[in-house]
Amino acid sequence: MSKIKCKCGHDNPFGTVLCEKCGRPMTEEAKNSEVVDMRYEGSARRSQTYKRSIIDKIWNFFSSVKIGVSIIIAVLATSAIGTLFPQKFYVPVNQESPAELLAYYERLYGFVGTLYYKLGFYDMYNSWWFKILIGMLGTSIIIASVDRVIPLYKSLKKQRTKRHPSFMKRQRIYGAGPSENADESLAKAEEKLKEMKYNVKTENGAILAEKNRFSRWGPYINHTGLILFLFGILLRGIPGFYVDQTMWIREGELRSIPGAPGYYLENKDFNMELYSKEEADEVFGKAIDRVGSIVKSYQTEVSLYKTKEDSLPGSTDLEHVKDYPIIVNKPLKFDGYNIFQMDYRQDELKAMTMELIEKKTGKSFGEFTIDLDDPKGIYELNDGARVDLIGYYADYDGVENGEPVSKSPIPNNPAFIFNMITPEKPQGEKSFVAIRQTLETQENAYKVKFVRADTRDISGLTIRKDKTLYVLLLGGLIFMIGVIQGSYWNHRRIWIQKGEGEELLVAAHTNKNWFSLKKELDAVKDVASLPKYEDRQDNESSTEEEKGEK
Amino acid sequence: MGLASLSANLLLVSFIAYLVATLFFGGAVKGAKSEASYRNHRWGNVAITITIIGFITHLGYFITRWIASGHAPVSNMFEFTTAFGMMLVGSFILLFFLYRTPSLGLFALPIAIIIIGYASMFPREITPLIPALQSYWLTIHVITAALGESILAISAVAGLIYLVKNIDMTNPSKQRFWIEAVMFTLVLVLGFVLSSTTFKLTGYEAKFTYIDKNETLAKIEYNYPPLFGMHEYEAQTPEAMTPWAEMPAIVNAKTLTTFVWSIATGTVLYLLLRLIFRKPIAALFQPFVKKANSQLMDEIGYRSVLIGFPVFTLGALIFAMIWAHEAWSRFWGWDPKEVWALITWLFYAAFLHLRLSKGWEGKKSAWLAVIGFVIIMFNLIAVNLIIAGLHSYA
Numbered sequence: 001m002s003k004i005k006c007k008c009g010h011d012n013p014f015g016t017v018l019c020e021k022c023g024r025p026m027t028e029e030a031k032n033s034e035v036v037d038m039r040y041e042g043s044a045r046r047s048q049t050y051k052r053s054i055i056d057k058i059w060n061f062f063s064s065v066k067i068g069v070s071i072i073i074a075v076l077a078t079s080a081i082g083t084l085f086p087q088k089f090y091v092p093v094n095q096e097s098p099a100e101l102l103a104y105y106e107r108l109y110g111f112v113g114t115l116y117y118k119l120g121f122y123d124m125y126n127s128w129w130f131k132i133l134i135g136m137l138g139t140s141i142i143i144a145s146v147d148r149v150i151p152l153y154k155s156l157k158k159q160r161t162k163r164h165p166s167f168m169k170r171q172r173i174y175g176a177g178p179s180e181n182a183d184e185s186l187a188k189a190e191e192k193l194k195e196m197k198y199n200v201k202t203e204n205g206a207i208l209a210e211k212n213r214f215s216r217w218g219p220y221i222n223h224t225g226l227i228l229f230l231f232g233i234l235l236r237g238i239p240g241f242y243v244d245q246t247m248w249i250r251e252g253e254l255r256s257i258p259g260a261p262g263y264y265l266e267n268k269d270f271n272m273e274l275y276s277k278e279e280a281d282e283v284f285g286k287a288i289d290r291v292g293s294i295v296k297s298y299q300t301e302v303s304l305y306k307t308k309e310d311s312l313p314g315s316t317d318l319e320h321v322k323d324y325p326i327i328v329n330k331p332l333k334f335d336g337y338n339i340f341q342m343d344y345r346q347d348e349l350k351a352m353t354m355e356l357i358e359k360k361t362g363k364s365f366g367e368f369t370i371d372l373d374d375p376k377g378i379y380e381l382n383d384g385a386r387v388d389l390i391g392y393y394a395d396y397d398g399v400e401n402g403e404p405v406s407k408s409p410i411p412n413n414p415a416f417i418f419n420m421i422t423p424e425k426p427q428g429e430k431s432f433v434a435i436r437q438t439l440e441t442q443e444n445a446y447k448v449k450f451v452r453a454d455t456r457d458i459s460g461l462t463i464r465k466d467k468t469l470y471v472l473l474l475g476g477l478i479f480m481i482g483v484i485q486g487s488y489w490n491h492r493r494i495w496i497q498k499g500e501g502e503e504l505l506v507a508a509h510t511n512k513n514w515f516s517l518k519k520e521l522d523a524v525k526d527v528a529s530l531p532k533y534e535d536r537q538d539n540e541s542s543t544e545e546e547k548g549e550k
Numbered sequence: 551m552g553l554a555s556l557s558a559n560l561l562l563v564s565f566i567a568y569l570v571a572t573l574f575f576g577g578a579v580k581g582a583k584s585e586a587s588y589r590n591h592r593w594g595n596v597a598i599t600i601t602i603i604g605f606i607t608h609l610g611y612f613i614t615r616w617i618a619s620g621h622a623p624v625s626n627m628f629e630f631t632t633a634f635g636m637m638l639v640g641s642f643i644l645l646f647f648l649y650r651t652p653s654l655g656l657f658a659l660p661i662a663i664i665i666i667g668y669a670s671m672f673p674r675e676i677t678p679l680i681p682a683l684q685s686y687w688l689t690i691h692v693i694t695a696a697l698g699e700s701i702l703a704i705s706a707v708a709g710l711i712y713l714v715k716n717i718d719m720t721n722p723s724k725q726r727f728w729i730e731a732v733m734f735t736l737v738l739v740l741g742f743v744l745s746s747t748t749f750k751l752t753g754y755e756a757k758f759t760y761i762d763k764n765e766t767l768a769k770i771e772y773n774y775p776p777l778f779g780m781h782e783y784e785a786q787t788p789e790a791m792t793p794w795a796e797m798p799a800i801v802n803a804k805t806l807t808t809f810v811w812s813i814a815t816g817t818v819l820y821l822l823l824r825l826i827f828r829k830p831i832a833a834l835f836q837p838f839v840k841k842a843n844s845q846l847m848d849e850i851g852y853r854s855v856l857i858g859f860p861v862f863t864l865g866a867l868i869f870a871m872i873w874a875h876e877a878w879s880r881f882w883g884w885d886p887k888e889v890w891a892l893i894t895w896l897f898y899a900a901f902l903h904l905r906l907s908k909g910w911e912g913k914k915s916a917w918l919a920v921i922g923f924v925i926i927m928f929n930l931i932a933v934n935l936i937i938a939g940l941h942s943y944a
Contacts, residue, residue, distance in 0.1 A: 039907065065907035069900050076896045083886040083933070092764075108763055108800045125884050244880075275678045284619075286675035297681050328681035329877050340879035341681075462879040472881070476868045483863060487856040512856065515649070515849045537911075538845035 008164065013151075015049030018042030020158040023167025035536055036170035038509055041159070043151035062136075062143035071137045078133065082124030085109055085116050089123075138230045141223045149220045156213060161203035163495055163507075171495075171507035173514075173521065177531025179504040186504075189496050189528035196520055198494070206497035216511065218486020225479030232471035243337070243465035250348065251456040254305070259463050260337050264305040264318055270344060270457035273297045298341050300326045300459040304334060326461070336465050343460025349411045351454040354433075356381055356420060358446055365422070367451055372411040384423050387448060391417030396434050404432070420446045492517050496530065506530050554676060557614040560607045561632065565666055567604025568639065568659050571597045575655040579838050594652040598643070601655065605643060608636045619676040622689040626677055627934060630692065631669030634930070637700035638662045641854070645704055649850055653842035657835075658707045664736060667743040687873035694865025695891070699926050701858030702898065706923030708851035709916035711839050715847070716913060719833040725913070726830070732920060733831035734820055741816025746808070749774050756790030758783045763799040770804055774811050778803035805935055848911055851919050859898050866891040890929040897925055 003011040004026055006019040017030050018041065025031045026042075036042065047063035050056045061067055085105065093100040105113035105122060120127050168174060179185050182205070190207055193200050198209035236242040245259035254266040273296040275288060288294060302325075305318040324332045332339040349372055356365040368379035368387060372394065379387045393406040396415035404415055415434035421427075425445065432439040433448055492510045494517075499505045506525075510517040518535065525533070574597030581593055612633060615623040623629040642658040679688070710732065717725045756772040760780030770780055772790075779793030780803045797803040820831075827834055870891065871881035882888060901918045904910040910918070 065903050069903050069908075072896050072900045072903070076893050076900070079889050079893055079896075082884065083889050087884055089884075108798075110798075284676060284678045287673075287677040290673065290675065291677070294678055295680055296678065297684075329685040329687075331876065331879070338879065342879065464879050469875070469881070472871075476871075480860065480864060480868065483860045487860055513849065513853060515846060515853075535845070538843075 008160075010158075013044040015044030016042065017044075018167065019164070020155045021160045023159075023163040025166060025170065030170075031166075033170065035172050036167070038171070040148050040152045041155040043155040045147050045151050047147045059143060059147070062140045063147035065144065068137075068140045068144055071133060071140055075130075075133050075137060078124060078130055081121055085113060085122070087122060087124065091122075134230070138227060141226055145220050145223045149217070152216065156216070159208070161201045161208040162206035162497060163208075165499060165505060168495060168497070168505045168507040171509055172536050173506075173508040173518070173533055174536070175506045175531045175533025176499060176503060179502050179529070179531065182498050182502050182504055185528045185530060186496060186498070189524050189530065192524050192527045193494065196523070198492075207495065209494040209496075211492045212489040213491050215486055215489035216491045218482050218484070218489075220482070221485060222479045222482025225475045225477070225482055227475075228478060229472055229475030232468045232475055235468045235471060236466075241467045243463060245463040246342070247461050247463065248345075248458050249300075249461060250350075250458045257337075257339070257463055259465065260335075262307045263321075263334075263337075264307075265339070265461075266303040266305065267300055267459055268303060268323075269301040270459045271297070271299045271301075272344065272346065272457075273299070297327055298344060300341055300461065302326055302332065302339075304332065336467065338464045340462045340464065341459070342462045345458045345460070347455040348458055349414060349453055350456040352414065353451040353453070354387075355449045355451050356385055356387055356422075356446060357449055358422075360445065369454075370416070372414055386421050388419040388421065388428070389416055390419050390430075391432075393434075416448075418448050420444070420448065422446055490516075492520070494521060494524070496524075496528075504531050506533050508533070553614050553618040557611050557618060558674070560611040560614065561666075564604040564608035564611065564636075565663065567600050567607065568663050568666075571600040571604060572656065572659040572663070574600060575652045575659065576838065578652040579656055579841060591652065594650075594655075597652065597655060598646060601639065601646075601659065602643060605636070605639050608639065612636060615676065619678075621679055621683075622693065623676075624692040624696065625679060625683055625688065626672070628669050628672040628674050630696065631672070631930065632666055633693070634696045634700055635662045635665040635669065637697050638665065638703055641697075641701045641704045641858075642707070644701075645850060645854060648853070649846060651842060651846065651850070653711050653839055653847075654704075654707060654850065656838055657711055658704065661703070661707060661736075664739050664743070668739055671743060671746045682877050685873065685877060687869065687876065691865060691869040691873050694861060694869055696865070698858050698860075698862025698865050699894075699930075701854050702862060702894075703923050703926060705851040705854040705858070705919040708847045708854065709919030711842050712844055712847040712851065712916040713913065713920070714832050714835050715839040715842060716844060717832070719830060719836060726832070728917075729832045730830045734816075737820045737823070737831070738813060738816035741814070741819050742808070742812035744819065745774070745811045745815040755787060757786035759786060760784070761799065765799075772804055772807060774807050776803070777807045777810055780804070844912070848915060851916060852905060852911075855898060855901060855919065855922075859902065862898070863895060867895060886933050887929065890925070890933050894922070894925050894929060897922055 002014055004014060004016055005011055006022065006024055006026065008019060008022040008024065010019055010021040012020055012026065016026050018024070018036065019026055020041075020043065023042075025033075025036060030036055030042065045063075047060045051060060085108075088095065088101065091101060091104050093104050095101075101122065102114065102117050105117040107113075109116065116122055124130055168176075186202075186205065186207060190200050190202065190209075193207070193209040196211075198211045201208045201210075243259040245257075247255065247258055247265075249255055249265060249267040251267050251270055254264055257263045257265050274293045275284060275296045277285065277288060284294075301323070303323050304321040306321050308317045308319050321334065326332050326339060326341045328341050331341075351369050351371050353367055353369045355367045357363060358365075365381040365383055365385040368381060370376075370379075370389065375389055375392050377389055379389070381387065391404065393404045393415040394409050394411045394413075395407040396413045397405050397407040399405070404417075406415075407413075413435060415432065415437075418431050418433060419428040420431060422445075429444040429446055430441055431444055431448060433450075435450075438447065490510050490513045492508070494506070494508045496504065496506050506521070508517055508521050514535065514537075521533065524530065574593050578591040578594035578597055581591060612623060615629070624633050638658065639662050642654060642662070646654060710729075713725070713729050717723070717729050719726055750773060754773055754775065756776050758770050758772070758776070758780055760768055760770060761782040762768045763781075769786075775791045776793045777795075778801075779796045781797060781799040781801075783793065783796060783803075785792070793803070793807075797806065823831060870888065874883065874888070875881040901915070901922060904918070905915055
């Protein structure tokens with residue numbers, strides 16, 4: 001590629017707007033402008049220079065801030081649409097059934113809901129177009145940053161202290177005027193600028209005072225953090241990096257932990273506690289009166305077990321690891337896994353206690369208890385009586401084709417068929433017993449009467465392992481460092497140099513916060529009696545000053 | 551006097567202090583002859599002193615309530631919004647000492663007053679924390695997020711001043727319409743405060759039962775005359791008015807009723823103001839912004855986004871993700887509140903890029919700042935009250 005040679009003798013890369021060394025405008029456009037565009041120091045950016053091949057075109061597309069902002073706005077708009085109605089995963093129906101999902105949106109939101117479903121907005125954040133948008137955003141961040149940071153770095157490194165007057169003249173803050181003693185002014189300015197923590201360089205009657213150049217790298221550092229964050233999310237696709245499982249575990253149950261092979265969990269007790277009126281006292285009393293009860297805690301007491309190291313595969317020889325109360329905000333942590341308290345169901349039936357009695361006399365043959373998870377066939381009672389359980393329907397849902405049916409294996413509505421064997425009726429009498437219901441094929445002399453039920457709670461837990469968290473956290477940290485560096489400091493430069501004769505030229509530039517730059521420049525101006533300068537973007541204060549002088 | 555009632559009184563004192571300080575800022579802006587005297591005006595000094603006193607009592611409210619309840623008072627709508635108002639005043643004080651512009655106070659304080667007034671319409675009693683909120687992250691996440699939002703809000707205040715000053719109010723234009731729309735919205739919030747207070751003082755109550763969207767029976771109590779009834783409602787208070795219309799299950803008719811009452815009251819209020827002054831509200835404010843330097847307002851607007859953006863990112867996204875991972879087992883779950891925090895963040899990211907690279911300064915930048923504030927308020931109000939999600943605590 002051909003180089004452009006500046007009058008100062010420096011070879012600039014093709015596409016340069018302002019000479020890297022002395023700042024002379026290199027293009028016609030820059031020569032004709034009154035205030036030159038100082039973004040990226042007028043350096044040669046690839047995207048502004050090469051526009052021919054396909055690669056150039058793709059590069060130029062993604063390096064454009066206009067495109068970048070458009071992608072941001074597109075992500076913003078799609079995200080917003082996704083909050084209009086609840087997303088799929090917050091809908092309380094079978095997630096696998098499109099028909100049920102559609103019916104849900106249709107029932108609650110009518111035509112718009114159907115449309116929302118049909119357009120795929122109900123699962124916005126997993127849709128292919130949303131993923132493509134995020135991918136484009138990542139690409140744009142990388143390309144736009146690389147396109148700018150390299151030339152910016154080069155030209156800030158190569159900048160010369162003494163600039164060409166044509167560069168000075170085209171700065172937003174510029175002043176020129178005669179000076180009584182230019183050398184003394186320069187010396188005083190240098191001293192003052194050093195006192196204000198500027199980095200001062202001098203060259204042949206010229207001063208370049210510079211401060212906080214590092215803040216220019218802030219945007220590129222925060223973009224690196226963002227890219228790292230997006231990369232961390234991609235990593236979740238790799239098996240073993242990310243586990244997300246749920247388990248329901250009953251009180252007293254010992255189960256293997258899904259997603260964490262070799263580990264077992266026992267639910268010893270689940271408790272839900274409410275704020276009581278007494279402890280609430282005067283402070284919370286009013287709130288509890290208004291709202292009713294307020295939950296204080298959900299807690300599952302668990303024991304964690306692990307298969308012994310030397311045991312054979314598949315054996316259930318367990319060793320105890322630890323006991324832990326899992327509460328919301330305090331997950332159980334082990335070996336990179338976290339187990340969270342997420343949900344609960346209270347008062348599931350666990351066992352039912354029954355009694356066999358003679359209808360006529362009310363005589364009892366004793367009680368028996370049916371374990372609803374594992375009902376036995378035969379229950380021996382007093383005086384030679386016994387009850388055979390010949391049919392068990394855990395979740396009784398009516399009779400179909402003359403047979404009772406169970407909806408599920410969960411004992412929500414247990415029903416039984418008993419055969420009651422007594423000395424008087426050795427053949428037994430059959431009876432169908434459900435909650436609040438007894439059916440007999442013929443008039444029986446005996447009956448099984450419900451005495452009481454034992455219940456237990458079930459705890460809903462979520463098991464997570466996320467090795468990408470550290471990558472995400474690091475990405476967030478780097479982003480914060482970059483964004484603070486770029487926002488809380490600004491890169492300021494002040495050029496002061498001798499012009500023709502005893503004339504002094506002053507120019508200044510900052511990437512942001514011009515107000516503070518002007519305050520600092522004023523301080524230098526007062527000490528070193530520099531010429532008056534003008535901010536060419538602020539028309540109001542200059543006119544106001546003139547009015548004040550009249 | 552118990553701590554809780556002391557706390558309430560301190561809040562009242564700060565509310566009054568902000569009102570008085572606004573008047574003094576007005577005096578400072580009107581009284582100053584030149585820009586120099588405007589910056590160091592005697593009234594301006596009094597105004598900022600009163601603002602600081604108000605801020606200290608506001609902080610006193612916050613601390614005493616914290617001690618009384620045992621947790622940072624940011625756990626429901628009233629507490630959060632009040633804290634947001636406090637931080638808005640704090641951010642204003644910070645920027646006032648950076649730039650010394652009384653005009654900023656003249657606009658920032660009334661907005662803080664409206665916000666505190668709005669907050670007081672929600673149940674004010676101290677509530678114990680539900681399990682999900684029992685974490686020190688409540689303090690860290692919510693306070694940082696609110697602080698970030700309040701600093702960002704200052705940019706909207708500066709933007710508003712810039713726009714009121716620079717939009718030609720004598721001829722109809724799109725910009726004139728929209729700036730007046732912003733003023734109208736502020737009046738609507740006043741309408742909400744006014745109507746809500748009126749019915750609260752008269753002790754209006756109407757109870758209903760209804761069928762909610764999960765098809766179960768639920769109870770609800772209105773504090774406004776019920777214009778709209780809930781799904782399959784049945785009145786429990788016979789003397790209350792009969793609703794005009796019944797709403798489907800997905801619409802919260804109580805919220806809708808409050809909304810319509812507020813709009814109606816606000817509109818009447820607005821029309822009255824227009825009748826009295828015979829000028830658009832924005833034009834009414836123009837004499838007060840004449841002395842504000844446009845370039846400086848632009849700079850304040852930009853600066854407050856620069857200061858607020860990192861704080862917002864840290865509080866509303868990073869701390870939020872860390873806590874969400876502890877409490878809900880995932881750092882991000884596309885809950886509406888989370889999504890709207892992301893939207894706010896993306897919006898300000900777009901703002902910064904447009905400003906840096908496309909040179910959007912002046913009016914364009916001021917409009918963006920105002921839109922940013924609208925998004926923040928949408929996240930605070932609409933997402934909590936209309937779009938139900940995990941964050942709907944109030």
